[in-house]
Amino acid sequence: MSTALSPRDGAGVRRGAGLPKWSLWAVAAGSVVVAVGIGLVAGLTSHVQWGLIAALLFVLGTYVVATRVEGRRQAKDRVATALVWVAFLLALIPLVSLVWTTVSRGVKVLDGYFLSHSMGLVADSEPGGGIYHAILGSLEQVGLATAIGAPIGVLTAIYLVEYGRGRLALAVTFFVDVMTGIPSIVAGLFILSLMLILDLQPFGFAGSLALAILMMPVVVRSTEEMLKLVPNELREASLALGIPKWRTILKVVLPTSLGGITTGVMLAVARIAGETAPVLLLVFGNPFINANPFEGAQASLPLYIYQQYAQSAGAGAAYDRAWAASLTLIAFVMILNLVARGIARWKAPKTGR
Known part of the structure; x- marks a missing residue:
């Protein structure tokens, strides 16, 4: 004669019971x-x-x-x-x-006037002024750094994933790992030493070079991971058709991983956009508009925030300008991340029926 199962287990808990x-x-x-x-x-x-x-x-x-x-x-x-x-x-x-x-x-001082004017002849203790010169400097410095660091980083990642074998690949990987942990001030000091040797005065492009050094290892690592996600079957199918390897990389591998690579580059741009130490060493800042990054001191948003807050003593017009510039920088980084997500979704491989 079979025995009926108890509705409760040994601990007195009802079987099948669940929390709402x-x-x-x-x-x-x-x-x-x-x-x-x-x-x-x-x-x-x-x-x-x-x-x-x-x-x-x-x-x-x-x-x-x-x-x-x-x-x-x-x-x-x-x-x-x-x-x-x-x-x-x-x-x-x-x-x-x-x-x-x-x-x-x-939001206290963030308006159209603040975004479209420079500090000019406005003293740090006086109200007024804006961040147009700092926005222009940041866009030029970060843009030049991206133009230098992104191609080098992507090409380095392609070498490591597609061609890298032997001691040279191990050495490149080791130095990329070392560069990933380099403090930003060290990159600034490296470029500063070159400027002292060449007897150069502070200028915006010097800051771009330091930012490119900080950007390259981030691009290499992110691009390397994206390239590894491309199925080997795609490479083998292309090579089986007699297509050279360089053309396979250009026409098959890169288009497949383009969304992830773009996202990695945008994140690297967002990472260097807030760097202050290299710009402070190499660019010095400028209250006036300087649209030429290859001559003369130039402003940038992180440096502007630092200088305004240092002069504010925790209150006053400079204090409000520092917070408004901080909000602008956060909005800039947020827009970059949104653009990266949009490009990644746009370029993501689409599966057909």
Whole structure:
């Protein structure tokens, strides 16, 4: 005679039982309420401490509730998911705080006049002035750095993936890894030493050279990974038709990975757009408009932010201009990332029916 299975397992948990979707939200809300109560009773004034207590209570509460209803195995999975969400929120809070602070303080003087005028004869302590000269300098310096660093980085990645064998490839890979960790000030000092040898005065193109040095290893690494994602079957099919390898790379490999390569280049541009140390050493800054990057000192957005904040003492017109320039720089980097995502989606391989 067969025995009927019990609807509950050995731990007293009902088989097939599951938490409703709203239960974790209820646990999160309860954790926040309890954390606020603990913070008020204990006299904790920092909201960060309240948030950490709420996160700890949320993880513990999720484990207790899931264990009672679903069992320990499912409870461990719930706890892992809860930890992922907590880590995500902890990473998101500084970003949201940074953007909120920059926007709230940067919109005070950010207008058409601010974007279309330079500092000119405006003193740092006086209101007025703008960042047109800094925007122009940043666009020229970053553009020249991209024109130098992107082709060299892409060609280096093509060599490492398609041709690289032996000691030379190992040496190139080693130096790319070393260059990835080079501080920006070191790249600036390298170009500065060349300027001193050649007896050159500060000019915008010198900053572009330092930014290109910082950009190249990022482009090499991102392009290398994109080229490795191209299936070898495509290369073999092209070579089997008698097409030379260089033409296979040009007509098959690069078009297939063009979206990822473009994204990597745009991210490298966004990485160098905010560099201050090389520009401070090599370009010096200029309150007037200088559209020639090959002659004379030139401004840039990161350097403008640094100089304005250094002269502001934490308040005044220069302080507001520094925050407005910071907001402009963030918008510039955001636009670059959006353009990179758009190009990557546009150039992504499309599967036909």
